[in-house]
Amino acid sequence: MPRSFVTSGWIKVCGVRDVATAELAAKAGASAVGLNFFTKSPRCIAPADAARIVLALSATSTRPVGLFVNHSRDEIESIARQTGLAAIQLHGDETPEFVAELQQRHPDWGILKAFRIGESLCAVAEFLVECDRLNTRLDGCLLDARVDGSFGGTGKVAPWELIARDYAGTNWPPLILAGGLTPDNVAAAIKSVRPMGVDSAGGVESSPGVKETKLLARFMAEAQRAFAQLS
Secondary structure (H helix, E strand, O other): OOOOOOOOOEEEEEOOOOHHHHHHHHHHOOOEEEEEOOOOOOOEOOHHHHHHHHHHHOOOOOEEEEEEOOOOHHHHHHHHHHHOOOEEEEOOOOOHHHHHHHHHHOOOOEEEEEEEEOOOOHHHHHHHHHHHHOOOOOOEEEEEEOOOOOOOOOOOOOOHHHHHHHOOOOOOOOEEEOOOOOOOOHHHHHHHHOOOEEEEOHHHEEEOOEEOHHHHHHHHHHHHHHHHHHO
16 A cells, blocks of 8 residues: 555644635644535635635645545545545544545545544454455544544543553554644643644634634644654
8 A cells, every 4th residue: 555644743733714824834834734624613614715725735745634524425526626635534434435435436545534532442443454354544543532422623632541552553554643632732642642643623723713823833833842852
């Protein structure tokens, strides 16, 4: 399988909704920005606005990633065509078969899968076993906190100790830690869990869907410093 686009020290700012914020994240060194197409999210973005962000980032090394929650294959493909996206994050109840179908149809796409973690990583393990059976490999697993009735973005911290202990980093796709990460705790999270990457949405916002410049800059600096210390 091709090498994942998620490499050590990967930092994603999710829920970006305008070109200025995307450019700010890129200038600060973000590896990726997330464009959220889940209509029930306060961070939802229209495809036309997302296309402008994708275009603005084309001259940078920051990768736009489309976030989808239980969208159909046709919906994902349509939005990808409209926006120019070539990397997606599945944040709902998508199956390994769904991932395999997308990968077969779009072998050039990068695909991340989010998991909401409660008391174990059993669901992650089972999902990845089935992916192996289907000869499918994710570019990364994003682990968020489980909150009943929510698909993420709650601000609740994921169970760091459990993830650090049970995530099979050698055999599983790159680990991206999410869930309640802020400028104040991201360094501790990286030191504790030792993920390949981190992801924040609400932790760098002044209000839902509105990124705050100083918080974003501090988050990037703290995460970069912590990853540098790991290496």
